[in-house]
Amino acid sequence: MKIGVPKEIKNNESRVGMTPAGVFELTKRNHTVYIQTTAGEGSGFFDKHYKEVGAIILPTIEDVYQKSEMIVKVKEPIALEYPLIRENQIVFTYFHFASSETLTNAMIQSKAICIAYETVEDAEGTLPLLTPMSEVAGRMAIQQGAKYLEKPVKGRGILLGGVPGVTPGKVLVLGAGVVGVQAAKMAAGLGAHVTIMDINMKRLRYVNDVLPNHVITAFSSEYSIRQLIKTHDLIVGGVLVKGGKAPKLITKDMLKEMRAGTVVVDVAVDQGGCFETTRATTHQDPTYIIDDVVHYCVANMPGAVPYTSTMALTNVTLPYILKLANLGWEKACEQDASLFKGLNIVKGEVIYKEINEAFNLN
Numbered sequence: 001m002k003i004g005v006p007k008e009i010k011n012n013e014s015r016v017g018m019t020p021a022g023v024f025e026l027t028k029r030n031h032t033v034y035i036q037t038t039a040g041e042g043s044g045f046f047d048k049h050y051k052e053v054g055a056i057i058l059p060t061i062e063d064v065y066q067k068s069e070m071i072v073k074v075k076e077p078i079a080l081e082y083p084l085i086r087e088n089q090i091v092f093t094y095f096h097f098a099s100s101e102t103l104t105n106a107m108i109q110s111k112a113i114c115i116a117y118e119t120v121e122d123a124e125g126t127l128p129l130l131t132p133m134s135e136v137a138g139r140m141a142i143q144q145g146a147k148y149l150e151k152p153v154k155g156r157g158i159l160l161g162g163v164p165g166v167t168p169g170k171v172l173v174l175g176a177g178v179v180g181v182q183a184a185k186m187a188a189g190l191g192a193h194v195t196i197m198d199i200n201m202k203r204l205r206y207v208n209d210v211l212p213n214h215v216i217t218a219f220s221s222e223y224s225i226r227q228l229i230k231t232h233d234l235i236v237g238g239v240l241v242k243g244g245k246a247p248k249l250i251t252k253d254m255l256k257e258m259r260a261g262t263v264v265v266d267v268a269v270d271q272g273g274c275f276e277t278t279r280a281t282t283h284q285d286p287t288y289i290i291d292d293v294v295h296y297c298v299a300n301m302p303g304a305v306p307y308t309s310t311m312a313l314t315n316v317t318l319p320y321i322l323k324l325a326n327l328g329w330e331k332a333c334e335q336d337a338s339l340f341k342g343l344n345i346v347k348g349e350v351i352y353k354e355i356n357e358a359f360n361l362n
Helices: 020-027 047-052 061-067 079-084 101-110 131-148 178-190 201-210 222-228 252-257 267-271 306-327 329-335 353-359
Strands: 002-005 032-036 056-058 070-072 090-093 113-116 170-174 193-198 215-219 234-237 263-266 287-290 293-296 343-346
Touching: 002 061, 020 032, 020 047, 020 306, 032 047, 032 061, 047 056, 056 061, 061 079, 070 306, 079 101, 090 306, 101 343, 101 353, 131 178, 131 234, 131 263, 131 267, 131 293, 131 306, 170 178, 178 193, 178 201, 178 234, 178 267, 193 201, 193 222, 201 215, 215 222, 222 252, 234 267, 263 267, 306 329
Parallel strands: 002 032, 002 070, 032 056, 070 090, 090 113, 170 193, 170 234, 193 215, 234 263, 263 293
Antiparallel strands: 113 343, 287 293
16 A cells, blocks of 8 residues: 655644654555655654655655555644545544534545544544543643743743642643643652542542542532642643543633643543633644633644654554554454444545534434
């Protein structure tokens, strides 16, 4: 198969769809891999590294799309890429369709085979291709939240870990999934007082067993959220609805209950966000302030640490890429139930329930 890896063109996105190690596994099986020139530089992988493992370097993104039967990338295609995607072409990437009707309609019209990393689901119900980026984003939520709690960037002026004789900062984590657990772990490691909330008691019991004693679990409800936001300095939104929109757990009126300089980090922004006031931002301009509450809602948080993110992503995507390349998408999805669940839009037909529900499609 002919596999193409274009350079990401989303704002401040430095990750790349495949490492040289991944390319090597494909070329040694006689597949052809096209890499757009400089596609990997942001992650520390240069054209010479790809050439050494048998990749063909192409000068433009148009060349990559035109020559490839399958496109492997990191972020969803943006408007400039829509006309480049061809009928029956496989596009394997993070799509997050439920948060963008424009993207959904564009891919329907393209009649491509759209396989979304974020909905590939294994027999245990976990999302193996979303997990590593959720791990990165969860940890980064605390790293970024701690920075924006500083007074020069309009935060409360709180050091999360405190110092001897001074109470540490308080972190509220909404959701005890991968993002939430990683955020709680990082915040606890800094010495912060951490409360993590969920509606799944099994997850709360798990958190209670594996995280330090100063991480407090709480059952999530609107009432309890309204009470806790009054006293917490950093609030991390890490809820996930597989393939669908995130629920709005913090509404605009709740911001008035928070203290000035409170920081909210919405990791669910790719699914539309779990705060009513969320709007996607970029690494170039990551924050905005509403009612004196600092919002950090960067839609591609792991893109800020592209080497780590690219390595982690290729580790999990490569086995699926190999199946698709070796067998073709139809046989690969027939033989692998988890990959089948990654199918979102096929030749103009939306086949993923949550996308249909998000936009009232048939």
